[in-house]
Amino acid sequence: MGLTLTWLSVIILIPLAGLFLKSFELSLDQFWGILTSRRTLNALKISFGLAFAAAIVNLVMGMIIVWALVRYRFPGRRIFDAIVDIPFALPTAVAGVALTSLFAQKGWLGAPLAELGIKVAFTPLGIFIAMIFIGIPFVVRTVQPVLIDLDAEIEEAAASLGANRWHTVSKVILPSLIPALLTGFALAFARAVGEYGSVIFIAGNLPNVSEIAPLLIVIRLSEFRYADATAIAVVMLVASFLIIFAVNRLQRWAQTRTPAY
């Protein structure tokens, strides 16, 4: 107990408290000024907005991938299952370089897309793709065990009661997966918001267009504007707390509706 608290304090709480203390060096007006500057606002908007969109995509695609991995037997299934973990294991900078070269104008995917008039690398679209890339395993790995545990009998029960496939999926299977889906979504979202390594290579980092909040923090630090950096950091921190809190509430709500046997 004591050890747990000490460890948590040293590792998590003290650095966070330091962050808040640092930001108190600013007056409220200065703090507000930094946050409402166009560049900060745009960076936050890009980070949160694209992360949210990427998490939604991951939610849908993750669900489809999980379904295929759990419910179908196909050659190479185990290999695909292992591939899901690559974004977890790959150093983010490596992922960033790989994605950038792939989507650059002469890259394997970038060239055909360029012919269609779609530019991916060095645009917000690139950020979006990098965020999808690093977020997908979170959804897959949280939902997968729950779907495996889901008894095939409840689907048979639904069918024998006259439910068609759509009713079985929408009224029986999805509601059982909701807590896991929410968790996966939140994890993917949180990871995408804070993602740095894999994004900055592909982002192009144009202020106000494709500059993410974590990068802006680094830029401010390198300009020795520590207070500015911490102000942005505090906002991200608070936002993250709010997300975690909201997800916790949602999960609690979903769980009281589906207590385990």
Added chain:
Amino acid sequence: MIEVKNIVKKFGAFAALDHVDLKVANGELLALLGPSGSGKTTLLRIIAGLDWPDAGEVSFDGENALAHGASERHVGFVFQHYALFRHMTVFENVAFGLRVQPRAVRKDEAAIRARVKELLDLVQLDWLSSRYPSQLSGGQRQRIALARALAIEPRILLLDEPFGALDAKVRKELRQWLRSLHHEINVTSIFVTHDQEEALEVANRVVVMDKGRIVQIGTPGDVYDNPATAFVHSFIGESIVLPVEVRDGCVRLGGKPLNIAADGVSSGPSKLFVRRHDMAIGPAGSGAFEGAVRHVRTFGPIQRAEVALSAGEGTTVIEIDAPRDRELQPGDIVSLHPRRYRIFAGQD
């Protein structure tokens, strides 16, 4: 009427059902009884549309059931492990079958509520309607599962080991309850069990299965008193089994002739089956067997005695149930004579 004709179902090389025929009359309460792996659950699932046969026909009232999937067959199915929807209340579980009906025939909300209420009353669990399945006991869950299956007014009710996951006392209560419920609503029902007592106590008719085949169909009294094969005799009720040899109409145990008729069993190694309570004890020299009492346990109206038979070269120990009118003591030499017995040719 449900008619199953010549059903074959294979899982790989294993024949789960090997040319099975069965007719079930309307309003019957039928038990499919057999050891695990005998194909009884597979047969039930094929009737429900949850599995498909490799060959054969299934028809309900003359109409080909195999043309329809499970969701179109109007069959109520009750699972051994309940398979309730955990994220729904008891009420919503029971209402599920009514809510997923095609829009054209779906009842309105008030009618659904009334029907669910009626079903919960029927299973006597009306007071649980707003609970979640996890808050119920096993027996309650199974009754809710039954109410849910009945909601769609199924033409047949199929129950797969419905009491298998419950403890002995609840199981006994539910057996009687199921029988009286069937009496009340009279829906054609088939239940699967490996528990012979359950089958004999609940069903009107018992279908005994072994290795993918039906070995006997009959009333509970029939299959108990007149087992068709050695398997049925040993599976239903407890029996004393003795390896005997039939030669020229004479039954021998360990080479020694027994003073009983061979009942037309042809010569060769055979098995003699006697119910424990069908062994009559008499004074020495009067019966088919002689033996020494080794051990006696007394409970209720009977005494259960272990008797070592002196049969030719070897001794065989059997257990018999005797009435308590004559107290047995270890060491007594007794003569035993089977009042009823069956001999089946073959040693397996």
